Every structure is written in C-alpha cells, then in structure tokens.
Amino acid sequence: MKIATFNINGIKARITALSDWIDDTQPDVAILQEIKSIDENFPREIFEDKGYNVETHGQKGFNGVAILSKLPLEDVSRGLPGDDADEQARWIEATVVGEKAVRICGLYLPNGNPAPGPKYDYKLAWMERLYHRAQDLLKLEEPALMAGDYNIIPQVEDAERPDAWRDDALFRLESRAAFQRIQNLGFTEAFRACQPGSGHYSFWDYQAGAWEKNNGIRIDHFLLTPQCADLLNTCWIEADVRGREKPSDHVPVWVDLAA
DNA sequence: ATGCCTCCCCGAGGGAGA
Numbered sequence: 001m002k003i004a005t006f007n008i009n010g011i012k013a014r015i016t017a018l019s020d021w022i023d024d025t026q027p028d029v030a031i032l033q034e035i036k037s038i039d040e041n042f043p044r045e046i047f048e049d050k051g052y053n054v055e056t057h058g059q060k061g062f063n064g065v066a067i068l069s070k071l072p073l074e075d076v077s078r079g080l081p082g083d084d085a086d087e088q089a090r091w092i093e094a095t096v097v098g099e100k101a102v103r104i105c106g107l108y109l110p111n112g113n114p115a116p117g118p119k120y121d122y123k124l125a126w127m128e129r130l131y132h133r134a135q136d137l138l139k140l141e142e143p144a145l146m147a148g149d150y151n152i153i154p155q156v157e158d159a160e161r162p163d164a165w166r167d168d169a170l171f172r173l174e175s176r177a178a179f180q181r182i183q184n185l186g187f188t189e190a191f192r193a194c195q196p197g198s199g200h201y202s203f204w205d206y207q208a209g210a211w212e213k214n215n216g217i218r219i220d221h222f223l224l225t226p227q228c229a230d231l232l233n234t235c236w237i238e239a240d241v242r243g244r245e246k247p248s249d250h251v252p253v254w255v256d257l258a259a
Numbered sequence: 260a261t262g263c264c265t266c267c268c269c270g271a272g273g274g275a276g277a
Contacts, residue, residue, distance in 0.1 A: 010265085010266050010267070012266085012267085013267090034266090036266070036267060037267095060267090061266095061274090061275090062266085062267065062274085062275060062276080111277055113276085113277065164260085165277090205263095205264075205276095205277070206265055206266095207262065207264045207265090208262090208263055217277080249264090249265080249276085249277085
C-alpha cells in the first residue's frame with residue numbers, strides 16, 4: 001500500500017497540479033493538508049471520478065485536511081480530541097482495509113510563529129493533545145500512522161541553514177522535544193528509519209529562490225506505531241514535484257507498507 | 260529577515276503561512 005502525505009497549499013490553486021500528480025503516481029491513499037476550503041467547496045467529484053473515496057475536514061479560508069483513498073475509508077473521525085473549543089480544522093482519521101487494516105491519521109500541526117507568544121502556546125498545547133492521542137493509538141496495538149505537515153524540523157540535518165531557524169517555532173528546542181517525546185512512546189519516524197544523512201527536504205519557501213538554492217527544511221513526517229513499522233518497506237520524498245508548474249511550497253512524502 | 264512570494268478572503272488590501 002502506497003501512502004503519501006502532501007500539503008497542497010490550497011485546493012483551488014492546486015486542482016491541476018494535484019490532479020496530474022494523482023494520475024501520474026496513483027497513490028492508494030493521499031493525506032492532504034491546507035486544503036483552505038470548506039467541505040462543500042472541495043472538488044470531491046474530480047477525485048471520485050478517478051476512483052477515490054474522499055473525506056474532508058475543512059474550514060473557511062485556511063487550514064483544512066482531507067484523505068483520498070482507493071479503498072473504502074471506515075470509521076472516519078474529525079478533530080483532534082482534547083479541546084472542544086478548538087475550531088481549527090487540523091486533524092482527520094480513518095481506517096483503510098487492504099491486506100491489513102491501517103488506521104490513518106492526517107494532521108496539520110500549528111506553525112506557532114511568532115515564538116514565544118499565544119500562537120506558540122497553541123502549538124505546544126496542540127502537541128500535548130497529539131501526545132495523548134498517540135498514547136491511545138498505541139494501546140490498540142494495531143497498525144496505525146500519523147502523517148502530515150508537523151511544522152517541526154527534527155534535527156540540524158533537516159535544514160539547509162539550521163542557524164536561520166534557531167529561534168523559530170519550527171526548530172526551537174521545546175518544539176523538537178515535544179516531537180521527540182511522542183516518538184519516545186514507541187513511534188518510528190519513517191523517513192529517518194529508511195534514510196540517514198542531511199539534505200533531504202519537504203518544503204522550500206516561495207521567496208528568495210529557496211528551491212533553486214536548495215534552501216529547504218524537512219517538516220512533513222510519518223510516525224508509525226510498532227505494528228505499522230513492522231510493515232514498512234520504504235519511505236521517500238518526491239522532491240522533483242517542487243520544480244513543476246504552479247507548485248505547492250511542500251512536496252509529497254511517501255511510505256510503502258506491506259498492507 | 261521585521262517576509263524578498265503565494266494563498267486565502269473578496270473584488271482593496273490585510274491575514275496567514277514558515
């Protein structure tokens with residue numbers, strides 16, 4: 001089962017690029033972030049016509065997540081538990097049943113800048129809720145993954161210019177510690193399990209020729225439960241998508257599971 | 260980089276992103 005996570009930076013602006021990418025790569029499951037659309041305006045029929053089931057959790061103007069799947073999406077749940085007052089659409093989960101059942105959680109973790117400040121407090125509080133959801137997922141002892149735009153640069157080798165990010169919400173020690181703390185529960189970070197070394201990025205800013213200079217960061221991740229990690233064949237970043245016509249500023253990250 | 264683009268809201272210019 002080939003599963004991709006992709007922050008598309010607006011479904012309206014990315015319909016053509018996303019549609020072409022789906023046609024070319026044929027993911028079994030595509031986990032999307034920043035659809036920037038309410039559910040009613042998401043062009044679901046474009047993807048249904050390609051054979052995908054579509055589940056969205058959108059809101060007006062920004063944020064918004066979705067899952068596309070060739071296999072049925074079962075037991076769909078929207079919103080990260082732990083704060084009923086949180087109105088931001090950043091979490092969706094569903095079960096996909098192939099050779100094995102896999103619980104798929106799609107997430108768009110808050111950016112958190114400027115840090116410190118209320119937006120950074122929201123990021124850390126959201127990560128605390130994520131920690132608790134991760135704990136509950138582990139208790140099921142089943143294949144499950146949490147994938148998406150984490151807005152976390154895990155290590156210095158995940159940025160071309162780490163010094164420029166030192167005090168940024170994506171790289172501050174508190175942010176990285178919160179991400180590591182979730183992994184320490186027993187999750188496998190799929191890309192690092194497959195590929196050591198520096199220079200592998202999933203985001204390049206639109207500004208100042210970041211793509212041309214390869215001034216990127218790696219912030220889109222897969223975390224796998226032990227039962228899911230046992231199924232991991234490979235994980236890779238499809239970086240060349242960033243150089244295509246009218247690209248998102250993120251590129252797809254993939255896992256191939258024996259499921 | 261105190262944002263050099265891009266996206267959204269709409270139908271001008273501001274908020275948000277990372």
